[in-house]
Amino acid sequence: MKVAPTPKRAVKFFSGEDIPLELHKVRVVQKLNLVPVERRLAAIQEAGFNTFQLGTKDVYLDMLTDSGTNAMSDNQTAAMLQADDAYAGSQSFYRLQSAVEEVFGKKYLLPAHQGRACENILSQTFVKPDSVVPMNYHFTTTLAHIDRNGGKIVEILTDDALQVKSVNPFKGNIDINKLKALIAKHGTAKIPFIRMEASTNLIGGQPFSIANMREVRKIADEHKIMLILDASLIGENAYFVKQREDEFKDSSISVILREMCDLADIVYFSARKVSSSRGGGICTNRKEYFDQMKNLVVLYEGFLTYGGISVREIESMAVGLRETTDENVISQSPSFIEYLVRKLEEYGIPVVTPAGGLGCHVDAMNFLPHVEQKDYPAGALAAAFFIASGARGMERGTVSSVRDANGNDVMADAELLRLAFPRRVFTLSQTQYVADRLNWLYQNRGLIGGIHFVEEPPVLRFFNGRLAANSDWPQKLAAKFRQDFGDSL
Ligand SMILES: *Cc1c(COP(=O)(O)O)cnc(C)c1O
Numbered sequence: 150m151k152v153a154p155t156p157k158r159a160v161k162f163f164s165g166e167d168i169p170l171e172l173h174k175v176r177v178v179q180k181l182n183l184v185p186v187e188r189r190l191a192a193i194q195e196a197g198f199n200t201f202q203l204g205t206k207d208v209y210l211d212m213l214t215d216s217g218t219n220a221m222s223d224n225q226t227a228a229m230l231q232a233d234d235a236y237a238g239s240q241s242f243y244r245l246q247s248a249v250e251e252v253f254g255k256k257y258l259l260p261a262h263q264g265r266a267c268e269n270i271l272s273q274t275f276v277k278p279d280s281v282v283p284m285n286y287h288f289t290t291t292l293a294h295i296d297r298n299g300g301k302i303v304e305i306l307t308d309d310a311l312q313v314k315s316v317n318p319f320k321g322n323i324d325i326n327k328l329k330a331l332i333a334k335h336g337t338a339k340i341p342f343i344r345m346e347a348s349t350n351l352i353g354g355q356p357f358s359i360a361n362m363r364e365v366r367k368i369a370d371e372h373k374i375m376l377i378l379d380a381s382l383i384g385e386n387a388y389f390v391k392q393r394e395d396e397f398k399d400s401s402i403s404v405i406l407r408e409m410c411d412l413a414d415i416v417y418f419s420a421r422k423v424s425s426s427r428g429g430g431i432c433t434n435r436k437e438y439f440d441q442m443k444n445l446v447v448l449y450e451g452f453l454t455y456g457g458i459s460v461r462e463i464e465s466m467a468v469g470l471r472e473t474t475d476e477n478v479i480s481q482s483p484s485f486i487e488y489l490v491r492k493l494e495e496y497g498i499p500v501v502t503p504a505g506g507l508g509c510h511v512d513a514m515n516f517l518p519h520v521e522q523k524d525y526p527a528g529a530l531a532a533a534f535f536i537a538s539g540a541r542g543m544e545r546g547t548v549s550s551v552r553d554a555n556g557n558d559v560m561a562d563a564e565l566l567r568l569a570f571p572r573r574v575f576t577l578s579q580t581q582y583v584a585d586r587l588n589w590l591y592q593n594r595g596l597i598g599g600i601h602f603v604e605e606p607p608v609l610r611f612f613n614g615r616l617a618a619n620s621d622w623p624q625k626l627a628a629k630f631r632q633d634f635g636d637s638l
Contacts, residue, residue: 154318156392156487159477167491169484172477173573176223183209183539183638190536190627197615198532198600199548200541209539210579212568215482215507217421219572222472225425225465232460241463242454245430248467252403252474253380253410255432257439259446260456260463263429264381264419265290270431270445271377271417275341276300283331284344285323286310286352288379291344300341303331310352311562313501313512318393320355320503321348321386325364332372342375343368347409348382348389351545353565354486354505356389359397359408366412378413381422384479385506391476403474414438420462424469428458482506482570485580489568492584498591501565508569511587513546516566517597522547524599524619527564532618533597534566536626538586539638542568549611593629598622 160170184192184207196202200213211218233240246258261267268291276282278299284291286304295302305327310320323345332340345362349355369376387405390397397405410416415438420428433439443453450457458466472478483506490504499515513520513527520526527546535541546564553559568583590597604615 154393156480156484158484159480167488168577169481169488171481171573171576173222173481181209182206185638186536186627186630186634189539190623193532193535193623197604198528198618199611199614199616200531200535200543201612202615203535203541207539208535208541210541210575210583212508212540212542212570212583214543215422215569215571216419217426218574219422219426220574221426221465222468222478224472225468228464228468229461232464234460235454237452237454239454239460239463241460241467245463245467245470248470249430249432252406252470253416253432254407254434255410255416256434257432257436259431259439259442259453260458261429261431261446261450262457263421263427264379264417265294265429266450266457267417267419267429267431268294269449270442271415272298272300273445274442275375277341279339280341281331281335281339282342282344283323283328283340285321285346285357286349288346288350288381291346291379305331306349306352310349310355313499313515313563315502318356318389318503319358319361320352320505321346321357322361323357323365325361325368328365328368332368332374337372337374340372340374342377342415344377344379345413346379346381347386348506350382350507353501353510354382354385354507355503356386356393356506358394359390359405359412360394362409362412375414376412377415377417378409379418380410380416381419382506383409383418383423384473385483388476388479388483389506401474402476402479406474420458420466420469424467424473425462425465427462428456428466430456430466478573482572485575485577486570488577489580489584492581493587496584496588496591498587508542508567510545511542511566511568513564513566516591517594519595520597520599522560522564523558524601525564525616526599527561527566528616529597529600529618530566532600532623533590533626534587536623537590537630538583540568540583540586542566544611548614548616551608551610589630589633593626596622596626596629 192207272294276298280300417431487504493500499512501510513530517526528544528548547561599619600616
């Protein structure tokens, strides 16, 4: 088994300490509130033990998601002022088109208001009833759109991809034998495309290797199946390829990005993640695919030169896409995540390894072995962590799944507390604070109990559902915090 190597830092410390250094300065700041533990306890109760329901006035570090919450660069905000407002033929769109061609190497661009809108158009165009779509792993919205068009997804990850502790540097790889078997079983006619997701979001931001993507491409060619790349988290995947795949250790991020995109027939992305704070797009070099999809863009998104995105956002997308090729820009979030994962491992806290992109994933099942899965350990940990720190993460476990036809809970593959790192938003001391409060919580984990639903929407219950504690454990946890920390926040 290959081991994920320790990342190479751009700047080494004389002391020998391995510290990720920020290679940007902060010029616009936003004040944060760190409210006392008593208010944090009240806030999480008001929020029904669901971090989606917290208001940011009570949140110190917002680690819910990286979607639409990344820091903007000076060049992005400057470009926004030059936006060309026009329904049709906006120069802002042409600037985005040339950035897409330069970075992703694709000539034809269809703009869409966000990533799931691209998935709607792709699924309506290519997915038919009974279609089977193989992929490394699904994303929630991808699954929903393919399902809505009558298709089903099949996940063909390597066997150890779902193991929490691993040294596999490329947990996002497709298992080539499973892909061959799947094609043999269903036949090519049923498979409209193979989908590869860069930095596989739901399994912890885990990358695939270019060697693996090349093998997938080879099979796709043999069987004349299209290969679609979800590039929403492509910058991080490129960064990990450079860090972990020997062939690319001296390549620039732009060369790696092009290598990945060149292997795909169609590339789509959520610009909320990859380059800006809103927007998305589908791009290809095949005119026939562009023609097949363009009328749906006009129907659902808007005219072909804005696609439901404001021209200001289009300008910031263009600049942000080019900035994704800058290693100093793209390395910040994965290197902070890796730093946090390393700290948590030092404290003996169970966490997904190797460190991925997007966020740090704490393993709630092993953090709280005394809380049964039916009592939602990841949801309980998210609430407890908010009480302890004022930082909010996201439950990625059974609360985020759906009940079966008989109304029984379907236990998730893993119970994770995800702590997202929006790009270039947090500082190192804030990261150290997160590690410190998690360490305190781990020392006091015996105090944490389970939670249960009191209001449960039938669809996507994790967004709007309300839960309550199974006992007075939250009060006891807050009291212990006050006892240990005195009058400190
Ligand atoms: C966020 C995301 C999407 C959906 O994008 P939205 O802009 O939120 O609609 C699709 N795929 C991946 C991998 C994502 O991370």
